[in-house]
Amino acid sequence: MNETMQGLKRTHYCTEVSESDIGREVVVCGFTQKTRDLGNLIFIDLRDRTGIVQLAFDDASDRAIMEKAAKVRAEFVLMAKGTVRKRESVNTEIKTGTIEIFVTDLRILNEAKTPPFEITDETSVKEELRLRYRYLDLRRSEMQYAMQMRHRIVKIARDYYDENGFLEIETPILIKSTPEGARDYLVPSRVHPGKFYALPQSPQQYKQLLMLSGFDRYMQIARCFRDEDLRADRQPEFTQIDLEMSFVDQDDVMTVNEGFMKRVFKEALGVDIETPFRRISYEEAMERFGSDKPDTRFGLELIDLGDVLAHCAFKVFAGALSAGGAVKAILVPGGAEKLSRKEIDKLTDFVKTYKAKGLAYTRLTPDKETSSFEKFLSEEEKTALRQKVGAQTGDVILVVADGDKQVVYDSLGALRCELAKRLSLIDESKFDLLWVTDFPQFEYSEEEDRYVAKHHPFTCPKLEDVDKLFTDPAGVHALAYDMVLNGCEVGGGSIRINDPELQEKMFEALGFTPEASHERFGYLIDAFQYGAPPHGGMAFGLDRLVMLLLHKDSIRDVIAFPKVQNASELMTMCPAEVDEKDIRELHIAVMEKENEE
Template identity: 55%
Template sequence: MAESMQGLKRSHRCAEVSNALEGQKVTVMGWVQKSRNKGGIIFVDLRDRSGILQIIFEESKCGSECFEKATKLKSEFVAAIEGIVCKRAGAVNENLTTGDIEVVATSLRILSEAETPPFPIEENSKTKEELRLKYRYLDLRRPDLQRNLVMKSKVMTIARQFMANEGFLEIETPMLCKSTPEGARDYLVPSRIHPGTFYALPQSPQIYKQLLMCSGYDRYFQIARCFRDEDLRADRQPEFTQMDMELSFVDVDDVIDVNERLLAKLFKEILDVDVKLPIRRMTWIEAMNRFGSDKPDLRFGMELKDISEVVKDCGFGVFTGALENGGSVRGINAKGQGAMPRKKIDALVEFAKTYGAKGLAYIAINEDGTYKSSFAKFMTEDEMNNIVAALSGEPGDLLLFAADKNKVVWDTLGALRCHLADQMGLLDKNVFEFVWITEFPLLEWSDEQNRFTAMHHPFTMPMEEDLAIIDTDPGKVRAKAYDIVLNGNEIGGGSVRIHQDDIQEKMFECLGFTREQAYERFGFLLDAFKYGVPPHAGLAYGLDRLVMLMAKQDSIRDVIAFPKVKDASCLMTNAPDYVDEAQLKELGIDITVLDEQKTEE
């Protein structure tokens, strides 16, 4: 039977009890991790969010009634215990911060009993994630998950204080917004008061923070909830948290400076890691040419090498055909992997095909310097030697090549180098390699829409020196945009915004919007720009992804209290779910159920 606290006050959390309190009386409360009855003595490990504390029950010290009650303690019972702090009588537990002391109990109250949980509450749980997410309130009791969420709280607290000291104002922006279809899909919210109309949940506070700059607030900051109805991956969620900022009267270097100092502070205070400033910068085209990615992982080498000039006159049609179609031939050197079995090489070929490649060519350099290759019969000995030399190949190396349009080659080899690095054990989570990627293309061509789309968003400022070619060669215009990348993950991105009417109109023209369409979607922002708008720029972090990397986790689900799974559902609450017919009627909504065949289509 559960007891009440009856005025009992907790004096310390479990891990706050130390040998400095030896001989003193303490009151601790928490969950029973485990209980071991050794006859005349009962050992209980009590757990709260701070850690674990060993409690000793001896009948001679706590009384027969208390001892009898202690025999009933089981895993996940909630208990309040009073006792005296003592040095451990047995061996010290080096794995616990409280491992050199124990509390000899003098009284016990069982505040809540518990059924046997569906899985053990333990660190590094091997229980299937689906089961843990169904009982997320139990999963969240695990010490490793609690550490992650404590870290996330500290990141937000430190960031808020830092930004306040830098003159930023924390201002909330609306959650019910106007839908602007440019970008990912919106989550829509029907309006009861305005039948047939919908709000959208914000994909980001982008337009509002620019309006705040128009309103003279100079420096804005917000930890904002954002929503995107898109396909999910390990580092994506339908709802997520952005650490968002905007600054007036600044250019690229000003935004980068404040963010480098913010990152340095976060990593020093939370991980005791020194971030070397300034963080290196790399243009988009350099990142693509060297690493095949605009979010390169710099913890290892294996850089792409362009061998188009070396093979332009060779007899291998796959290489020459790609070059004739305006593409390129590039390769990577997987050091020491020359003895890789053919079966594994074939698996790499299949991996490459998922990125649009038709295949992979390879050269395995034997220890005696001879070659085993998929295309040697089409090449002369000199051509083979020149290719190997271009990739600094040595005995024992495996050279892998892709030939196609640049985007396919970049995507394929960029993904392949990371895939191989993972297999080769080159991805050290204790190493943090930052890089700024700058000078992104302003626009990218969409075959699906048969028009240019904004690589970031329609309000990104072109580089001034490229404005002269925006009409004649818009695909070559670079943007004043910048992403901050950590260990192959984009953790934040931003840009200088357009604040001149003529450039904004030209941008909309490049995107295929008429003046009327632009005003229909963004009229309130364009109207605001008529009344004096300062030059401004900003940046937003994916806070969950940043904390995921700081906590050395593989999924952002491990740093979010109640995450969704891959189909955007919540296994714990069964959301999304059907609603009452009366609710739908009030909103003027009819549900049309598609038959199975149409649904599949």
């Protein structure tokens, strides 16, 4: 029969007990990590969210207490009162390794079945099993630390932005669907048959309306939802540190958020980072790194070969350049020793997943040189190419050519990161922070056969580019900026449009008729008629930020109850079917999925 806590109150968390408490009586509680029964000696490692302390029982213990301690097994819930004493055998692996608690009162508050996996950090258990029993997985100290770090960063955010004049204001979860971006999650309305709410992809429009309402500095720890395909750093529901400011320009927004990151690194990690952060333009990022979120902790930068190969006889290169595309290379210093022909074949398959048609190469080994393309070049072209990339004996040159520049950027941008991992070129202890600015206002969607907003329809274009909205949309740059940490976007934002006429033009440039724009965004357009201050802001991806600070590979490791690749949650097995009665009340019908041939 389980016992009660009656008469006992916790005085310390497990790792709060220290040598300064020797001789004092304390009360601790938690889960049993492990037991060691040596007959006349019993030791129990008690674990709570702070860590482990050893409970000791010996010849001086009451017989009933010894018998009770002998019954304890892993994950039993215990409460113990006792006297702190110095430990005979020191354990340097734990914070409380020099002391132990000689127990005078032991309560078994709850017994536990043998868990499906051991509650330790050194676990090789498959993630599916960990997620099925997430409440057990969360007991592991590694997961406990991740949740504590998440809490700490949220607290820092609230404190920092409060000190800088921001008000935390909640915005609605049930909103109007305004499809322009990822797919919305829709919620049927029972009281308005045939009509639907949407779950917010972000509080974007509401935070702009708050600026129009006179709350010139807003922030929110905001829950957001996107019905899109998942990957390691994506979830259908996620959390943003969201903010907006009035009467500011781009530099103001960037400066205040650099201050936030400086505070996070100092208070959460004890690391001093330099501000202001480096800034590079979108164009420079793509040309040098093939990515708008470049990892600059290592080299392997893209090198343009268009000038030295403009008139070459190799049709793959010449054809790409004549089609308005690009030919770019990565030089791998010392790569000939590490990248065999077989390895290069694997890298060729890798770039093909990014739509590249192939990967040309030259291996400058000391004994002989091999190349998949240099036989098509003149001696002058071959010399000019090697000089351009700075190649020396022992190096490898890798080249991608395509008539679509984006294919070259995507494939080589991914390849440089893959090579850095394979060749161990990344200093994982380093934090690399920078801004990417001057994004394109639009990007062309092959699926929709039109230009769509690169960020969202409310992003302000650079004023000098406004006259290109209809004549040269590809040449319009936005007042948009992304903060990048170690090759991942951790936050992004823009200065917003506050001129009603410019906003109407933007909707028109995106293909909306006046009727369509008013149908979707009429309330915002109307609000602009009553005076909209200049404003801008950004949002941090909290999950991704915590993931990067803890050097995790997936945001699932920093979210208490995450979804898996197919957007389901393995612990509660949702989504799940509901009663037919509930479906009827919502005035909707569920169609059977057609069999795929």
